[in-house]
Amino acid sequence: MNTGSSRKLPQVPFNLTDYGRVYDTFTWAETEKELDWVRGEPVNIAYTCVDRHVRAGKGEQTALLWDDGSSRKSYTFNDLNDLTNRFANGLKKLGVRRGERVVLFLPSSPEFQISLLGVVKAGAIAVPLHSKIMDDAVQEFLLDSEPVAVITTATLRPRINHSNMAFIRRLIVVDGDGDDDWQTVINNSSAGPATEWMQREDPMLLLYTSGSTGASKGVVHVHEGALQCYQTGRWVLDMKEKDVFWCNADPGWITAISYGVWAPLLNGATTLIYSGPFNAEQWYDVLNRNSVAVWYTTPTFLRALMAGGRAVARKHTFNALRYIFSVGEPLNPIVSRWSQNAFNRPVHDSWWMTETGAQMIANFPCLPLKPGSMGKPVPGVYATVVDEKGGELPPLEMGQLAIRAGWPAMMRDIWKDRDKYNSYFRQPPWYLTGDLAYRDRDGYFWFQGRADDMIKTGGERVGPFVIESKLVEHPAVAEAGVIGKPDSMRGEIIKAFLVLERPYVWSEELCLEIRHFIKTRLAHHLVPDEIEVCSQLPRTRSGKLMRWVLKSRELGLPVSDSDKWD
Numbered sequence: 152m153n154t155g156s157s158r159k160l161p162q163v164p165f166n167l168t169d170y171g172r173v174y175d176t177f178t179w180a181e182t183e184k185e186l187d188w189v190r191g192e193p194v195n196i197a198y199t200c201v202d203r204h205v206r207a208g209k210g211e212q213t214a215l216l217w218d219d220g221s222s223r224k225s226y227t228f229n230d231l232n233d234l235t236n237r238f239a240n241g242l243k244k245l246g247v248r249r250g251e252r253v254v255l256f257l258p259s260s261p262e263f264q265i266s267l268l269g270v271v272k273a274g275a276i277a278v279p280l281h282s283k284i285m286d287d288a289v290q291e292f293l294l295d296s297e298p299v300a301v302i303t304t305a306t307l308r309p310r311i312n313h314s315n316m317a318f319i320r321r322l323i324v325v326d327g328d329g330d331d332d333w334q335t336v337i338n339n340s341s342a343g344p345a346t347e348w349m350q351r352e353d354p355m356l357l358l359y360t361s362g363s364t365g366a367s368k369g370v371v372h373v374h375e376g377a378l379q380c381y382q383t384g385r386w387v388l389d390m391k392e393k394d395v396f397w398c399n400a401d402p403g404w405i406t407a408i409s410y411g412v413w414a415p416l417l418n419g420a421t422t423l424i425y426s427g428p429f430n431a432e433q434w435y436d437v438l439n440r441n442s443v444a445v446w447y448t449t450p451t452f453l454r455a456l457m458a459g460g461r462a463v464a465r466k467h468t469f470n471a472l473r474y475i476f477s478v479g480e481p482l483n484p485i486v487s488r489w490s491q492n493a494f495n496r497p498v499h500d501s502w503w504m505t506e507t508g509a510q511m512i513a514n515f516p517c518l519p520l521k522p523g524s525m526g527k528p529v530p531g532v533y534a535t536v537v538d539e540k541g542g543e544l545p546p547l548e549m550g551q552l553a554i555r556a557g558w559p560a561m562m563r564d565i566w567k568d569r570d571k572y573n574s575y576f577r578q579p580p581w582y583l584t585g586d587l588a589y590r591d592r593d594g595y596f597w598f599q600g601r602a603d604d605m606i607k608t609g610g611e612r613v614g615p616f617v618i619e620s621k622l623v624e625h626p627a628v629a630e631a632g633v634i635g636k637p638d639s640m641r642g643e644i645i646k647a648f649l650v651l652e653r654p655y656v657w658s659e660e661l662c663l664e665i666r667h668f669i670k671t672r673l674a675h676h677l678v679p680d681e682i683e684v685c686s687q688l689p690r691t692r693s694g695k696l697m698r699w700v701l702k703s704r705e706l707g708l709p710v711s712d713s714d715k716w717d
């Protein structure tokens with residue numbers, strides 16, 4: 152068995168050594184130069200990810216590494232160039248035009264990466280959906296994004312019912328027969344140049360995410376985001392060419408795109424795709440046998456590994472592993488301490504959101520790490536904490552985390568909802584994040600919670616409204632209120648408060664039936680973990696649900712007399 156002392160950290164110099172000086176002097180023009188982007192000239196993020204390396208003579212370097220738990224396969228930049236050209240040319244042949252949407256309903260796989268790069272290369276807008284979502288949720292996103300084509304697998308295909316959607320002209324299925332077969336599209340198309348040249352402000356990605364009110368919203372990202380994905384990959388994640396980088400996010404979450412595809416490929420690193428099951432022993436093997444140098448994960452996965460015990464981790468050497476990074480939810484200091492013990496490496500937290508497109512605040516390798524803090528802003532990004540009027544607060548005062556608008560990866564729209572988009576920027580010059588935080592005297596940011604009702608469970612962003620709306624579709628449910636309840640493993644779990652229709656009576660069977668109702672229509676991770684039945688829900692005089700009252704009661708916190716209910 153290996154001991155902690157034999158598990159040495161690889162000694163490799165940081166890409167960014169002098170954070171303070173660079174933060175004060177950096178401009179994004181420096182990144183443009185590194186990516187060979189010239190102001191006024193068209194670009195394409197997919198070309199910069201793939202073709203640029205081939206043209207620079209690096210075609211034989213490994214771009215993708217796929218591991219499914221029992222077998223492995225690798226793709227060079229030459230391979231990826233060939234495949235993405237073929238797929239982009241194939242899409243064009245099938246009639247997909249610039250600016251049209253193509254939905255990707257795919258699990259983590261080489262097909263996902265190749266399809267995403269191919270769609271974007273062809274000048275279309277990629278719309279990745281979470282592979283766990285079920286029929287009703289798929290339907291909602293298809294109706295909203297109005298894609299001309301959908302790419303999926305034979306397994307996920309039954310969840311797509313597009314009989315009433317004439318705008319969908321093509322269904323491309325991996326391992327499918329009947330519709331357009333994914334491999335046939337590749338085989339029958341030219342491997343010649345396929346890049347559609349785009350303006351930097353042209354959309355390339357439409358990604359659905361939850362808000363605390365209303366249906367999920369489509370966040371629009373543009374090609375310009377490449378600058379920040381590249382630069383943060385280089386400075387925050389410290390990626391080097393040929394490093395193996397593993398980001399274990401689902402393709403429906405932006406992390407899997409900005410950091411599972413764009414950042415590593417832009418940096419000439421190898422991106423690892425793992426599509427096997429989760430268990431501690433298996434994941435440590437994945438890190439080892441693929442010589443992962445940098446691993447980007449979530450506190451939920453780390454807590455699950457922690458539950459598997461330190462001894463399991465300490466059987467492995469992790470010789471190549473330089474950094475573990477985390478994102479998506481608060482990283483408890485205890486997880487960081489465990490990691491130090493288990494891996495002989497700390498976990499570096501990072502903060503960003505679907506709307507920011509790329510990392511904004513992070514614990515940089517070159518800076519002293521403060522466990523429990525999200526770290527410091529990325530050079531080129533100005534982060535601060537503001538009061539209700541948008542005034543900047545001094546260190547150690549809690550307020551809303553705000554970013555000066557105008558960073559390269561910033562979302563450029565909310566699909567079909569300009570008012571919603573504008574609401575993020577209602578206090579110029581700030582983009583308001585909805586997160587509460589404070590800054591310490593050294594300029595490190597500390598997450599304090601959400602200013603609204605949004606839930607983070609197992610790293611997934613969940614809007615209570617979407618679950619409440621589906622719950623009341625069940626015939627037994629008259630009213631529903633959903634909150635996040637703190638949980639030591641998953642950050643938060645989902646708790647639903649229900650008022651039943653008469654004459655329904657609460658029972659174990661009804662509980663199972665309602666949970667099944669959500670699971671089969673929305674997604675497994677949206678099923679309430681706890682359900683409590685009550686005679687009424689707390690509402691304002693105008694009828695608005697007061698979720699904070701539900702939460703206060705759940706947490707045993709005082710509720711004012713006027714807010715008392717049930």
Ligand code: AMP
Binds near residue numbers: 500504584
């Ligand atoms: P998403 O758009 O799904 O990535 O969710 C973004 C939200 O996740 C943020 O607004 C935060 O509430 C939360 N989040 C992301 N990173 C962190 C972090 N490092 N610490 C605490 N919360 C985080």
